[in-house]
Amino acid sequence: MADSRVLVPLSDSSTVRATVAHAVERVLAESTVADPGTVRFVYVHPEEAAVSAYDGDVGDEEGVSRAEALLNRAEVWVEEDAGEEIDAVSVETAQVGDDEYLFSPGDVAQVIARDAVSTDIDRVILDPEYTPGVGGPFLRPFTSELETMLAIPVEEAPVTRSTIRGPLIDRFTPTRAGVLFGLSFLFYQVLGGSIYWFDIVTGAMSATVVTVALSRVSLTRTPDLQSPVRLLRAVIFVPYLLAEIVKSNLLVAAVILHPRLPIDPRLTRIRPAVHGSMPVTTLANSITLTPGTLTVRVHGRTMIVHTLVEDAREGLFDGGLERAVRFLFYGRRAMRIESLRDRGETEILQSPESEPETAMTDGGEPDDPDSPDEPAADAADEGGDSS
Template sequence: MTDLVAVLTDRGRVRDVVSYALREARDADDATETTVRFSIPVGRTGDAVPSATGETLAERITELVADSPYGSLDVEVATVPVGRSTADDRVRALVEAIPATATDLVLMPGFTEFTAATLADALAAAGRSGVAVERAPVDRRIVRSPVAVTSTTARLVATFGLAYAFYLSLGDPTEPFDLATGAVSAGVVTLVLGRVTFETEPSLAGVGRVLRALVFLPYLLWAVVRANLSMAAVVLSPRLPIEPSVVRIPAPEGRIARALLANSITLTPGTLTVDVTDDELVVHALTAATRDSLEEGSLSRAVDFVVHGRGEYRTTPGTARMAAETPRGDRR
């Protein structure tokens, strides 16, 4: 017996992903008995959904399966608790929830916290290298997070603290008048913006991320200055040694990390992020030096340090080959 596991959240076309997983299982069922398992990550971090949402989503998946022409298949729908753990713990929880008989893992396009390569690496590390990982080839619906979120004590306290600290930084924290008016102002800000300040629940991990970002900022500024000087030298050179190319580099884990890396690359002269896919960033590089720097991954490691506190750069086989095979244009 072989198993097909599909990871779903509420961000995307659930019906299309369920239909795709069932069709794949039916095709495989011609040769072997196949069980389809729909896993829903439940927690308060990453792409996990709250418990109540997970239960509602599980009921919807069950209804979709019953209404489909593949209702005779052996189907399981289960939630995978990931809590408020770190990204590594969430990957581990997902891998541990995959049955030992599983041969295929299908990711919903809206589940963007981890790339297919990241989960494949985690499976291989757990001795499960035989599991094929792919994104469901269905159209991805753009799902925007709501502007307002549920007010919690942690969000309100964090909003008040940030507003109060900012107010005192502009005044005199030793002056009673500033202390009193700052508290009133921070209270008003909390009442008005308490539901829009934080997308996720504030935690100590978030504080560490902010502190690491303060270290990253001068590093990025230095990279921008250095790239400006390099581009100036290229422009002023009589030979104009440009070598345009398109490079594909591995995308980091998580929406925040991908957005930070994509924008950091674009801010650095000589490079421009053209597209962001589930597993890769497509970047236009103007010179061979900028292309080599992207493939070396120093900026990617810095972003991984900010977001995840690791400073790693995930390489994928063929990255350099794909870059080398991309037409680089003519020197002008």
């Protein structure tokens, strides 16, 4: 076995070149030609690759080519840095996380930790500006997550960081100002409860003040053509959600009024095909708003949902709310998707009334041994995105 096996997660940053050089230096210091060390470079795919593959598209070809290009450059850099000692170091490359939805630093750390354990890595070296594409730079929480998952050293490469200071305020655009003015004016009129000339004048004055003061800091991005389109979709989505709430109310009321009270409380795990914080939050809240179902926990795109009766559970597995949220955020074509049940993205967990000593699943949630016929999520997926 080699004296040194170092894992280096790669991202296209300003310090990645210096990080590779440091990793090669560490390996060469602990290895010889007779017993060479290894530098293993891994590229964690950002969320767009997993989403594209999940939705049945051809794939994120741009992301794949970007990963291959970076990994190939790393191999060339190793040859440059090792020089005449190249025989004392070997290189391994891998692309990981392309079949999972990575939502947080913990998800990324979990993917890298699994790879480190499976390949017998004895040290992880991190780029100070490591950004795999899930949110912004998050090295500190990411490092903390890795250190709790691994029993091997996790260190940051001692390289000089480039100082990046983003502006506290964004540039002024007429579109952003107009949208903020319209929203502020509408909100003022709704609070006023009546429309008279005095309300219109004071509303316009208040909206002007808000626009001047906050137009450069209030919106994270300038509204585009998708904003009004999504607003029109919401006009369809909201009545659908209200209808589902009414239908679920009637269902739960019928069960409560039934003499035998035929409830069947169960915890379930689902993995809906939604991505991004806003779509995931919308679906989780929509499930909670419909009586009979309650979103207990959300981790990435995996949700733990409590269902009170079997009909509510079957409706959840049919994926009506999932398709409605996909329509709201991704358009009509996104509704052409199989149900959660047909995709095998459902799992019935232990009933709350079951014995507490019942076995637990790998994801930390109770497992129901009395439900062997229920569809279970793929074991590999659950290992990558446990709740």
